[in-house]
Amino acid sequence: MYGTSMNFPGGIVGELERVSRELEALFGQPGSAQGIRASATGAFPPINIGTTPSSTEVFVFAPGVDPAKVDVVLDKGVLTISGERVDDVPVETEKLSVFRRQRFHGKFRRAITVPEDVDAEQVKATYRDGVLTISLKRTAAAQPKRISIV
Amino acid sequence: MSDKQLATVAGSDTPAIQPRIDVFEDATGITLLADVPGANPESLELKVEGNNLTLEATVATTLPNDLESIYAEVRVPRYRHTFELSRELDAEHIDAVLKDGVLKLRIPKLAHAQPKRIAIQLG
Numbered sequence: 001m002y003g004t005s006m007n008f009p010g011g012i013v014g015e016l017e018r019v020s021r022e023l024e025a026l027f028g029q030p031g032s033a034q035g036i037r038a039s040a041t042g043a044f045p046p047i048n049i050g051t052t053p054s055s056t057e058v059f060v061f062a063p064g065v066d067p068a069k070v071d072v073v074l075d076k077g078v079l080t081i082s083g084e085r086v087d088d089v090p091v092e093t094e095k096l097s098v099f100r101r102q103r104f105h106g107k108f109r110r111a112i113t114v115p116e117d118v119d120a121e122q123v124k125a126t127y128r129d130g131v132l133t134i135s136l137k138r139t140a141a142a143q144p145k146r147i148s149i150v
Numbered sequence: 151m152s153d154k155q156l157a158t159v160a161g162s163d164t165p166a167i168q169p170r171i172d173v174f175e176d177a178t179g180i181t182l183l184a185d186v187p188g189a190n191p192e193s194l195e196l197k198v199e200g201n202n203l204t205l206e207a208t209v210a211t212t213l214p215n216d217l218e219s220i221y222a223e224v225r226v227p228r229y230r231h232t233f234e235l236s237r238e239l240d241a242e243h244i245d246a247v248l249k250d251g252v253l254k255l256r257i258p259k260l261a262h263a264q265p266k267r268i269a270i271q272l273g
Binding site: 043045046047048049050051052053055057059061062063064065088089090092095096097098099100101102103104127128129130131133 | 171
């Protein structure tokens with residue numbers, strides 16, 4: 001991939017990169033049906049979800065946000081993550097030119113459904129290096145148990 | 151249950167995501183902000199080769215060993231981007247700060263390239 005001249009004044013190069021990113025997101029999507037609350041491609045913050053036998057793990061890629069200002073709410077099986085990313089790019093003036101603005105700035109909200117067997121008392125959220133990790137443990141009754149044969 | 155780091159595979163042909171960036175320029179240099187959530191200073195590499203600046207970072211978030219992915223919008227745990235630096239930039243004095251997954255690079259302009267007001271002397 002060729003390097004990009006930093007002095008190129010945004011415009012078509014930025015647009016082509018945005019299109020290629022969206023194509024990558026589109027063709028990379030899993031083939032299965034998306035949840036009804038699934039966002040359009042390119043939503044901020046991107047989310048990955050995984051499961052272990054004892055929990056559901058949600059990874060929210062939200063760099064540069066203040067965790068104290070992010071709300072994580074679990075209500076009736078829907079996990080909602082909302083907050084705001086403050087705009088840290090200065091305003092363009094005659095002394096300052098802004099060449100590229102691809103990062104998301106402003107309020108965001110993502111909502112996902114979680115399995116019914118989540119133990120609402122045992123939800124842990126940690127924020128590290130821009131990734132908000134939400135660990136939703138399943139209730140003890142819902143965890144798989146090995147049954148030994150006597 | 152022990153945790154493991156995401157595998158870090160070397161090689162510039164390894165798939166990587168182009169991080170979203172903001173770039174702005176003032177009289178003394180260029181500032182670049184890149185979203186690289188999951189990267190920490192140990193997993194970030196900055197290289198200057200000739201006129202090219204390359205940033206490469208891996209997502210260092212620890213994952214449970216028995217984690218099975220069921221939905222992924224971030225499909226590759228690696229970021230990479232290469233920039234061509236124009237000659238008035240001082241690539242030897244790049245300042246880099248990585249905090250909460252945001253990389254801020256400050257690339258100053260060479261002293262002789264900074265705008266100078268030229269005094270007009272009356273002859």
